[in-house]
Amino acid sequence: xxxxxxxxxxxxFVFALYAVAASLIGRARGKPALxxxxxxAAFAVAYLTTLAVVSLLVLLVSRQFQVEYVANYTxxxxxxxxxxxxxxxxxxxxxxxxxxxxxxxxxxxxxxxxDSVRDLYPGVVAVLMAVFAFFIGLVTFMSNPFRLLPFxxxxxxxxNPILQHPAMVIHPPSLYLGFVGMTVPFAFAMAALIAGxxxxxxxxxxxxxxxxxxLFLSLGNLLGARWAYVELGWGGYWGWDPVENSAFMPWLxxxxxxxxxxxxxxxxxxxxxxxxxxxxxxxLTILGTFITRSGxxxxxxxxxxxxxxxxxxxxxxxxxxxxxxMILYRRPLLRSERTLESFASRESSFLxxxxxxxxxxxxxxxxxxxxxxxxxxxxxxxxxxxxFFNRIMIPIGLILLFLTGVGPLIAWRRASWKNxxxxxxxxxxxxxxxxxxxxxxGVRSFxxxxxxxxxxxxxxxxxxxxxxxxxxRRSISGLSAPMAFFSLLARSxxxxxxxxxxxxxxxxxxxxxxxxxxKENQAVLEPGQKFQLGNYExxxxxxxxQETSLKTRVEARVExxxxxxxxxxxxxxxxxxxxxxxxxxxxEVALRSxxxxxxxxxxxxxxxxxxxxxxxxxxxxxxxxLGGLVVMLGTTLAAWPDxxxxxxxxxxxxxxxxxxx
Amino acid sequence: xxxxxxxxAFTVIAAAMGxxxxxxxxxxMVYYLTVNELLVxxxxxxxxxxVAGVVVAGSIEKDPRALSLxxxxxxxxxxxxxxxxxxxxxxxxxxQEKSDVVVEGTLGSDGVFHAQTLMAKCxxxxxxxxxxxxxxxxxxxxxxQAG
Numbered sequence: 001x002x003x004x005x006x007x008x009x010x011x012x013f014v015f016a017l018y019a020v021a022a023s024l025i026g027r028a029r030g031k032p033a034l035x036x037x038x039x040x041a042a043f044a045v046a047y048l049t050t051l052a053v054v055s056l057l058v059l060l061v062s063r064q065f066q067v068e069y070v071a072n073y074t075x076x077x078x079x080x081x082x083x084x085x086x087x088x089x090x091x092x093x094x095x096x097x098x099x100x101x102x103x104x105x106x107x108x109x110x111x112x113x114x115d116s117v118r119d120l121y122p123g124v125v126a127v128l129m130a131v132f133a134f135f136i137g138l139v140t141f142m143s144n145p146f147r148l149l150p151f152x153x154x155x156x157x158x159x160n161p162i163l164q165h166p167a168m169v170i171h172p173p174s175l176y177l178g179f180v181g182m183t184v185p186f187a188f189a190m191a192a193l194i195a196g197x198x199x200x201x202x203x204x205x206x207x208x209x210x211x212x213x214x215l216f217l218s219l220g221n222l223l224g225a226r227w228a229y230v231e232l233g234w235g236g237y238w239g240w241d242p243v244e245n246s247a248f249m250p251w252l253x254x255x256x257x258x259x260x261x262x263x264x265x266x267x268x269x270x271x272x273x274x275x276x277x278x279x280x281x282x283x284l285t286i287l288g289t290f291i292t293r294s295g296x297x298x299x300x301x302x303x304x305x306x307x308x309x310x311x312x313x314x315x316x317x318x319x320x321x322x323x324x325x326m327i328l329y330r331r332p333l334l335r336s337e338r339t340l341e342s343f344a345s346r347e348s349s350f351l352x353x354x355x356x357x358x359x360x361x362x363x364x365x366x367x368x369x370x371x372x373x374x375x376x377x378x379x380x381x382x383x384x385x386x387x388f389f390n391r392i393m394i395p396i397g398l399i400l401l402f403l404t405g406v407g408p409l410i411a412w413r414r415a416s417w418k419n420x421x422x423x424x425x426x427x428x429x430x431x432x433x434x435x436x437x438x439x440x441x442g443v444r445s446f447x448x449x450x451x452x453x454x455x456x457x458x459x460x461x462x463x464x465x466x467x468x469x470x471x472x473r474r475s476i477s478g479l480s481a482p483m484a485f486f487s488l489l490a491r492s493x494x495x496x497x498x499x500x501x502x503x504x505x506x507x508x509x510x511x512x513x514x515x516x517x518x519k520e521n522q523a524v525l526e527p528g529q530k531f532q533l534g535n536y537e538x539x540x541x542x543x544x545x546q547e548t549s550l551k552t553r554v555e556a557r558v559e560x561x562x563x564x565x566x567x568x569x570x571x572x573x574x575x576x577x578x579x580x581x582x583x584x585x586x587x588e589v590a591l592r593s594x595x596x597x598x599x600x601x602x603x604x605x606x607x608x609x610x611x612x613x614x615x616x617x618x619x620x621x622x623x624x625x626l627g628g629l630v631v632m633l634g635t636t637l638a639a640w641p642d643x644x645x646x647x648x649x650x651x652x653x654x655x656x657x658x659x660x661x
Numbered sequence: 662x663x664x665x666x667x668x669x670a671f672t673v674i675a676a677a678m679g680x681x682x683x684x685x686x687x688x689x690m691v692y693y694l695t696v697n698e699l700l701v702x703x704x705x706x707x708x709x710x711x712v713a714g715v716v717v718a719g720s721i722e723k724d725p726r727a728l729s730l731x732x733x734x735x736x737x738x739x740x741x742x743x744x745x746x747x748x749x750x751x752x753x754x755x756x757q758e759k760s761d762v763v764v765e766g767t768l769g770s771d772g773v774f775h776a777q778t779l780m781a782k783c784x785x786x787x788x789x790x791x792x793x794x795x796x797x798x799x800x801x802x803x804x805x806q807a808g
Binding site: 367392 | 664671674675678679681682686690691692693694711723726751754765
């Protein structure tokens with residue numbers, strides 16, 4: 001198995017290089033046979049990488065502890081599913097996993113070949129395989145999961161108990177599907193530049209890939225937050241640490257890209273901008289992979305020590321030089337077909353949305369990599385913490401929320417007063433109506449009031465759009481209102497899918513705003529004593545200990561009442577895993593979740609019969625999770641394949657005009 | 662409308678955003694030092710610094726009832742000199758003897774480091790087993806208390 005895995009890695013590396021060379025030379029010399037051979041090499045690479053992945057999985061499952069990677073991330077008693085998911089628990093395995101996903105994407109791309117962009121494929125294969133060669137090269141030569149230990153340990157180190165959670169099983173693959181997926185649009189963009197075909201054709205092909213990647217980036221971020229919330233036990237879900245930031249930045253850039261390609265598709269503008277955006281998005285996914293896999297930022301002076309750091313830096317530099325070089329070289333082809341006419345236009349509002357999203361990504365990037373930069377420049381690491389990110393991201397989030405309402409409704413080219421009145425009177429009134437409600441409800445936080453006002457505005461724009469759409473469908477088809485609603489969704493998936501995504505984002509923003517009303521309290525309690533938080537009253541009953549073969553669980557039984565009404569017993573606990581060092585506990589949160597708020601209870605520590613409890617009230621957190629689901633639903637709808645796709649391809653420009661109108 | 666008006670408008674907006682970022686930066690910058698670096702450099706009164714080191718074995722004094730903690734940190738490269746740290750708050754699950762820790766806080770005039778934030782990474786059996794995701798956990802556990 002070890003030999004098989006290793007040979008597969010070497011061969012995959014060689015074949016990938018061959019695929020790059022064959023595609024480029026075949027294109028330059030116009031030799032179809034060579035091009036076909038390049039594509040076949042890409043298929044072979046997919047096969048070989050799969051072989052390597054399967055080999056590693058077999059080693060993990062069959063507990064071959066003489067393999068360093070297996071010893072580091074699994075142990076005898078780890079259940080089989082966690083042994084499988086240990087594939088992406090460490091650097092070597094996850095880089096292999098990354099490469100493998102890329103080969104799956106490239107296989108899909110080649111199998112779903114679109115002949116309308118026939119000339120792009122050599123470039124696509126070359127770029128995909130070049131990226132693959134970089135990663136598999138790292139796996140093969142720098143961070144090989146098949147490396148052996150000089151001895152065979154009796155047992156492995158095991159998987160950290162905090163990672164043994166369902167969300168952690170799907171969070172990394174989901175994030176990686178998103179990260180890796182952004183390579184496909186990047187490859188098509190570069191192929192379009194290589195082939196000198198900067199028209200809208202490539203956008204049409206990549207739209208669905210980009211949405212797919214974006215969907216999984218969103219899911220990955222959401223699952224990460226969910227995992228942090230239920231598993232880490234500090235009362236929140238987002239701490240602006242480098243690992244979170246590195247998943248969030250490509251999401252921001254990708255969001256900007258998905259918006260601005262609409263402008264190019266419909267108006268032939270922003271061509272250079274889109275090339276820049278997809279390059280940034282792709283680079284941020286590479287950077288994100290590096291940050292999550294190397295731990296470079298959180299440790300002092302580790303950049304120079306991290307073996308793979310310089311390679312990533314060089315790779316990112318190479319991507320930058322290549323793509324900006326290509327953009328400059330093809331500049332004549334990327335000239336805009338129109339110019340902006342007015343600030344009050346859809347084009348401007350999209351451009352503005354792009355600008356804000358990029359500023360957000362840039363701010364987070366600066367805050368995240370500043371330690372590395374300052375170390376390189378001044379020899380000292382300087383960091384910025386969550387206060388920095390919060391100070392910047394709250395206003396940016398509010399501006400984006402506002403634009404979420406404006407963008408889809410404002411007229412193209414130049415909005416007339418009539419257009420503005422027709423589309424915005426109701427939403428503005430709805431938004432403003434929120435303010436007295438908030439004040440009457442005792443809300444005084446400026447940001448919270450602004451956020452809810454904007455939320456009211458955006459919600460009204462979305463409802464209004466559905467209202468108009470359903471009305472129009474009914475008058476055309478005579479359907480009942482619910483049927484007209486579904487018919488609307490089915491017929492204009494892109495448009496209404498987009499609105500549903502916006503609705504989800506709105507819910508997420510409301511959930512985040514809930515943080516403004518967060519409350520916490522902690523107490524040292526003897527059995528029978530109680531403490532208060534908000535209108536909750538918590539009585540500590542007793543400590544209880546449970547032992548199983550794998551772990552000891554120490555839990556506090558806490559009786560909870562809300563305004564006198566009994567809610568039952570909550571059981572915050574600490575668990576001590578036998579496979580780990582005995583003094584490393586893992587905190588098990590007790591959570592009581594309602595649509596209005598979560599009561600979040602932690603056993604901070606205990607001493608004999610005394611318990612130290614910490615409680616949080618987290619208002620509206622469920623809006624966040626629900627919003628995330630709505631975003632995914634909307635994205636799926638917007639990306640769902642259409643039976644009319646073939647017809648649509650023929651009358652593409654016509655359909656676009658229809659969707660715009 | 663002419664192109665330059667847009668260029669100016671977007672430049673102004675970008676500049677305003679840039680200012681927001683830089684200003685936020687200025688106000689939340691913190692030096693990130695090793696224990697030995699802090700011992701050499703010192704820290705002015707009230708200056709927030711972030712320090713990385715290793716928990717000295719046998720130095721942890723816990724008072725579970727008060728949720729407070731005292732321990733010594735030494736440099737990862739050794740050197741024998743230590744800094745006493747006091748901390749009150751939730752302790753990350755990964756905190757234990759010989760953990761790699763990062764503390765953020767102020768150095769008191771008495772030489773005790775008063776940490777508002779404590780992050781920890783557990784010691785590993787094998788070289789190369791530093792698992793980023795583990796750290797991710799502790800980092801978040803700690804950052805919450807800062808925020």
